[in-house]
Amino acid sequence: MSRPIVATIDTAALRQNLAIARQAAPHSRVWSVVKANAYGHGIDRVWQSLSDTDGFALLNLEEAILLRERGWKKPILLLEGFFHPDELQILDRYRLTTSVHSNWQIQALANASLSAPLDIYVKMNSGMNRLGFKPEQVHNAWHKLRELKNVADMTLMAHFAEAESAEGIEEPMKRIERAAEGLNCPRSLANSAATLWHRETHFDWVRPGIVLYGASPSGSWQDIADCGLRPAMTLNSEIIAVQNLQGGDAVGYGARYRAAGEQRIGVVACGYADGYPRHAPTGTPVVVDGVRTTTVGAISMDMITVDLTPCPQAGIGSKVELWGNTVKIDDVASAAGTVGYELMCALAPRVPVEVR
Numbered sequence: 171m172s173r174p175i176v177a178t179i180d181t182a183a184l185r186q187n188l189a190i191a192r193q194a195a196p197h198s199r200v201w202s203v204v205k206a207n208a209y210g211h212g213i214d215r216v217w218q219s220l221s222d223t224d225g226f227a228l229l230n231l232e233e234a235i236l237l238r239e240r241g242w243k244k245p246i247l248l249l250e251g252f253f254h255p256d257e258l259q260i261l262d263r264y265r266l267t268t269s270v271h272s273n274w275q276i277q278a279l280a281n282a283s284l285s286a287p288l289d290i291y292v293k294m295n296s297g298m299n300r301l302g303f304k305p306e307q308v309h310n311a312w313h314k315l316r317e318l319k320n321v322a323d324m325t326l327m328a329h330f331a332e333a334e335s336a337e338g339i340e341e342p343m344k345r346i347e348r349a350a351e352g353l354n355c356p357r358s359l360a361n362s363a364a365t366l367w368h369r370e371t372h373f374d375w376v377r378p379g380i381v382l383y384g385a386s387p388s389g390s391w392q393d394i395a396d397c398g399l400r401p402a403m404t405l406n407s408e409i410i411a412v413q414n415l416q417g418g419d420a421v422g423y424g425a426r427y428r429a430a431g432e433q434r435i436g437v438v439a440c441g442y443a444d445g446y447p448r449h450a451p452t453g454t455p456v457v458v459d460g461v462r463t464t465t466v467g468a469i470s471m472d473m474i475t476v477d478l479t480p481c482p483q484a485g486i487g488s489k490v491e492l493w494g495n496t497v498k499i500d501d502v503a504s505a506a507g508t509v510g511y512e513l514m515c516a517l518a519p520r521v522p523v524e525v526r
């Protein structure tokens with residue numbers, strides 16, 4: 171390996187994070203959400219560390235098939251269901267649980283010829299207005315599905331738009347209660363935030379995603395700092411050059427940063443083509459040789475520049491942590507005006523990944 175950038179996946183952290191999600195909802199079963207290639211970590215790299223889960227939730231058939239081919243026998247839930255009626259044959263063959271959010275899917279299930287009935291999740295729209303039946307349509311959809319010979323177990327599913335706050339779940343919970351009245355059905359409602367912070371949402375199955383990877387559903391690491399969650403991904407690189415600036419000297423594209431006086435700058439082998447956020451401003455936290463410092467100037471495709479003032483001992487070859495245990499991905503994300511979710515998912519294919 172030549173270029174010194176590497177992402178490390180910590181399998182012990184994944185195991186611990188799943189255990190913490192479980193403890194938070196001790197009476198529920200857990201769907202570990204591994205969509206988007208396990209939030210950028212690589213589904214094939216992480217699924218075994220999460221195999222204490224009760225099921226995996228995702229949305230690409232390719233990812234579901236991969237898990238079956240690797241020998242995963244327990245449930246797999248397709249969070250967005252099937253996208254075309256033809257896919258029902260694949261759901262049948264690989265025994266996948268599907269969400270059903272639209273009437274055309276009910277029709278497709280009615281028309282399909284399957285080897286055995288499928289478990290389904292009836293998706294209700296609790297106010298987010300993306301997928302699902304409106305509360306007043308749930309009974310009708312439920313009863314239609316209940317009558318189909320292709321349908322086995324049924325669960326009511328909803329998703330919160332704002333599970334970070336108590337107010338954010340209050341109104342959706344009322345709508346869910348109303349929709350579920352008289353159905354006496356199992357329920358799956360909680361994402362990471364609701365799993366951690368709202369017991370009343372737990373019911374039969376919780377669906378944590380981001381916390382498994384050790385980042386915060388609220389975007390702020392402070393909110394989960396005391397839970398025992400550990401970042402699963404560390405992005406490391408090295409200083410590959412040092413520049414000694416005089417007062418007034420500029421750094422990088424657009425000369426967005428100018429040194430006020432003499433200043434040592436380190437050039438790090440990591441840029442936006444590796445998945446580092448291009449919008450990270452001067453001042454974004456970074457660790458050089460174990461010392462916290464900040465970026466200066468524009469993020470380039472292949473390099474970033476950092477202030478070496480707090481770490482005068484650092485030089486070419488010094489280790490740099492872009493995010494991980496010391497600088498949290500949430501902190502880098504919030505400096506760049508985004509969320510940890512996006513940074514994980516955007517880890518570029520050109521970055522080598524080590525699993526520890």
Ligand SMILES: *Cc1c(COP(=O)(O)O)cnc(C)c1O
Nearest residue numbers: 203249329361362377378379380
């Ligand atoms: C992504 C997703 C989750 C997990 O959300 P986190 O915020 O990562 O915990 C749960 N349920 C559904 C339907 C999702 O799409």
